[in-house]
Amino acid sequence: MRIGCGAGFSSDRLDGAVDLARDGELDALVFECVGERTLAFGHRDRRADPQKGYNPQLETRLKAVWPLTLAGGCTIVTNMGVANPLRAAEVAMGLGIEGASVAAVLGDDVTDRIGPETPLDGGAMTVADVDRTLLGANAYIGADALLPAIESGASLVIGGRLADPSMFLSLLRHRFGWAGDDWQRMGAGTLVGHLMECGTQITGGYFADPGYKDVPDLAMVGYPIAEIDADGTVTITKLTDAGGMVTSATVKEQVMYEVHDPARYLTPDVTADFSGVRIDDRGQDRVTVSGAGGATRPDTLKVTVAFDGGLLAEGEVSYAGRGAIDRARLAGEVAEHRLRKVHGFTEDLRVDLIGVSSLHAHQDYGVPSAETDVRLRIAGRFMDRERADNLLWEVESLLCCGPAGGGGFRGRVTPSVVTHDAFLPRGDVPTRIEVFGP
Template sequence: MTDSFLIGCGAGFSGDRTDVAEPLVEALIADGRPSALFFETLGERTLAFAQIRRSDDPETGCEPLLEEILAPVLGRCLAAGIPIVGNFGAANPGAAARLIARLALAAGQPEARIATVTGDEVSGLAGDLSALGLDDRLEGARRLAANAYLGARPIAEALGRGAQVVVTGRCADPALALGPLVHHFGWSWEDWDRIAAGTLVGHLLECGSQVTGGYFADPGRKEVPGLERLGFPIAEVAADGSAVITKPAGTGGLVSPATVKEQLLYEIHDPAAYLTPDVVLDVTGVEVAQVGPDRVAVAGARGRPRPETLKVTVSVDGGWIGEGEISYAGPNAEARARLALEVLRKRCSGIARLRGDLIGVGSVFGDEGGRFLEGRRGTTEDLRVRIAVEDSERKAVERALREVEALLCCGPAAGGGARSAIRRRVNTWSALAPREPIEAAVEVSVRTADDPAGAAPAEASHV
């Protein structure tokens, strides 16, 4: 243990920029203090779609951009002793571990120690969903997955057993940072204030660039320099859990009290009692202060004993969703566009649900029928008609979307630029479940040069 530990975040969601981890690794190596790097790439629907991919092909179901994310930095991190933690295992941590093992071999690190954390998939335990209080919402639906949000303990356990890369499925986002911090500092899991402080660090970093100026800029009000080359965040964490949030030198974006405060309150339902698997976090006494250019100090998190429940998200088949668009421009465009919506609504009367919007007139401040909400009114001579339709049957959605194309000849004058798309729909519902039956498993594997098929299990345990 040392007096401080650095942790960087290289992704805030699946589909995030894949060229941002290299500056982070450069900064961590240049600093020289003990450090770790984590990637947060998992959302509720992200995981459900990963389950669908895995059902189609057992070797898929992990983060689709995993190779693009890790290949540029994996070798350097392994050589420099910088552990990597990521929930890019999604629905198939084993497949992610095998891919990482191949990337490590290609990077000249044939004996990388790669751990997988499983146990979040609780479909078997959730067979009787009455305890979750979701019966009405799930009645008759085809269930795709049920996943519990695991905490940081299995991550810390894996690092304690020498893992250089830890791959998880569904876990609480802050746990990706808390695990390395507990492992490094040796905090007790019942030292609630320190566990809360580490959870706060994870919460501030988990969305990547949102704490360094992403999703923050508002020209003339909140200026962010170099938004096209945003630097992703690094936390310099002290043994007492206090931290300084910063970013790599020379990158775009900014770290200010305002960016930190916005992320501090992001997705927190109760600032005095933010429930996580590891602690109940209280941020009402947190102090935020600028201590240098792009350096903001954060301290004062308080914690209470972890809740007796874990969040479980159940994903079900939501059928199919389709979107179709067509443009109208010039004098009287709005009237022609509204007539097009009327035609579509009548022609698609058999669809389960249809929403119509006039983009540029009422797509944000209108109802599902394209009518303005009270106090909102606009006009334009260049707008886009959009419908969104959903149904349990793909063919019904396809028929509805053909009606958008048919407007080119069968609709109002001067429609053009029609296009459409269709995709599967997943519905997710969340509830709290008792934690006792949910058990995480940690497996640490070693990929050797004479193991061409993949990583061979070395050790396994339950946490």
């Protein structure tokens, strides 16, 4: 079977997916577009407008690739339904693409099963402890939920919190007739999905590091293709004329990406074992991967529980030249002092020097104070718009009230979300499909 990945996150590029749909000779094309934050924002958008809550690029992507995949007999599988997969399916059918059919995978929304006493983050707290408005909750559902949709013959299968590797595994189960309790093949198919789910990360995108890990034609990096045998062995490749590269190094990085225990990688379908994986670089952007295994799947399903995070206020000012770091640090101290003493702020604040300590926030790494520039950023999360605006006001006042040389103020207030994890018995998460079209 030949499967392509046309997106590795919600805002991924489109042109590489079009190339795959047109030239990839694919059996299936997967768009993986849901993360914890995007799911939470989907719930926020749906609360504001019941007709929203799906991926905002859904229509643009489908208009570009669906006619091509239909012509080639290629199935699209995606989680672009986010927090509103049924509406997403209706929107897809509304595009009026000739011969199109859609199967919506439903049931991952478990908001009604989450209560104030539901444990979060391994029992560290409860929903009530978060003390924020609950937006929604979604279980990670697996290949069992997807199989009926694929078996329906729909040219587009769309859902919400479809677990990333499960979208690929469900296609393989359908094609090769793998049993759901064939743990070795469930592990092998999960590895295929894990390798592919992040799109261009495995073709050199997130791998690139100039002078250390150089990647050719990164601006036109191609999306990956997986060629899978009936035993689960997979060869990762890309279109010949696409930028990027597929090597044993790019594949190794992706094997380990976000895997805390390679021998026990928990998914809705299997407890996958990647510890015995073998990687064979065949050259010319072809790498074969085999040796994954697995054991019985978990009894519970992970759930993302999303809350309204209030308003994120961010104010920024730049300082340049001799003493820039010292002046920016003083400006941050002044602004924080006034926010606490004059305005009575008790909320957590981030005071960062971008380019010096904005990520690690614990040391200056020997950056010289002379002949440099730095940007001060002060941020906080608030439930009240007036307090968010006060943060911006105080940061902007630094331009005249000192220290010297501040300029280029920019401030913004944006909605934010907060997510926590929960678990539900898989029996508490029934799923179903709804099919549209011929």
